[in-house]
Amino acid sequence: SQTIHQWPATLVQPVGSPLSLECTVEGTSNPNLYWYRQAAGRGLQLLFYSVGIGQISSEVPQNLSASRPQDRQFILSSKKLLLSDSGFYLCAWSIYTGELFFGEGSRLTVL
Amino acid sequence: GENVEQHPSTLSVQEGDSAVIKCTYSDSASNYFPWYKQELGKRPQLIIDIRSNVGEKKDQRIAVTLNKTAKHFSLHITETQPEDSAVYFCAASYSGGGADGLTFGKGTHLIIQP
Numbered sequence: 061s062q063t064i065h066q067w068p069a070t071l072v073q074p075v076g077s078p079l080s081l082e083c084t085v086e087g088t089s090n091p092n093l094y095w096y097r098q099a100a101g102r103g104l105q106l107l108f109y110s111v112g113i114g115q116i117s118s119e120v121p122q123n124l125s126a127s128r129p130q131d132r133q134f135i136l137s138s139k140k141l142l143l144s145d146s147g148f149y150l151c152a153w154s155i156y157t158g159e160l161f162f163g164e165g166s167r168l169t170v171l
Numbered sequence: 172g173e174n175v176e177q178h179p180s181t182l183s184v185q186e187g188d189s190a191v192i193k194c195t196y197s198d199s200a201s202n203y204f205p206w207y208k209q210e211l212g213k214r215p216q217l218i219i220d221i222r223s224n225v226g227e228k229k230d231q232r233i234a235v236t237l238n239k240t241a242k243h244f245s246l247h248i249t250e251t252q253p254e255d256s257a258v259y260f261c262a263a264s265y266s267g268g269g270a271d272g273l274t275f276g277k278g279t280h281l282i283i284q285p
Contacts, residue, residue, distance in 0.1 A: 092272070094272050103275070103277050103278065104215070104260065104275045104278075106272060109272055150214060150215070152272070154272060157203075158203040158205075158220075158264055158273075159205065159217060159220065160205070160217070160262075160272060160273050161217070162214040162215050162216070163214065164213075164214050165213070165214050167212075
């Protein structure tokens with residue numbers, strides 16, 4: 061069966077520091093991969109999606125970037141974090157039928 | 172692009188009563204409508220979904236209805252229990268086409284009163 065792993069689960073970073081969140085999917089090939097952010101409140105904001113290695117689409121311009129170096133690996137990065145980057149970051153994958161499955165999430169606090 | 176509106180933002184019901192959450196969507200091409208449940212501090216999890224070729228789907232105490240003409244769909248939870256307390260998200264997409272994933276509603280915080 062398919063599983064998705066995301067880490068780290070929690071991190072506290074100072075303003076201006078770099079960020080790297082990693083996500084891997086097992087048990088499937090060529091999935092669509094996504095990064096969502098959930099700020100205070102409830103909404104799920106799509107940040108990036110990828111349909112294949114090296115293919116990244118950005119939904120929201122910001123100081124974050126994403127990369128997909130391998131088929132089942134998706135990385136979210138920042139060179140310099142802002143206070144407004146705090147939130148709950150969720151990696152997700154989907155198959156052609158549309159179902160979307162989320163990782164366990166990474167809670168980022170920027171101080 | 173797709174726009175999904177979800178109501179209400181907060182819903183409080185007595186344990187044992189029914190809860191209904193409603194969503195509307197804008198893109199008539201959308202054909203896949205899932206519902207997610209998110210407990211506090213956890214990831215959203217798919218609880219039920221419906222495709223445009225059916226009007227209703229049930230899974231035990233949970234049901235979803237779809238009205239394609241009116242472009243709205245609803246989640247119905249019967250005989251609510253304390254463990255139903257969570258934030259619920261509706262979503263819409265055109266599956267098999269766009270890879271830009273689901274468009275989510277803003278969520279409904281369901282509170283089950285004992």
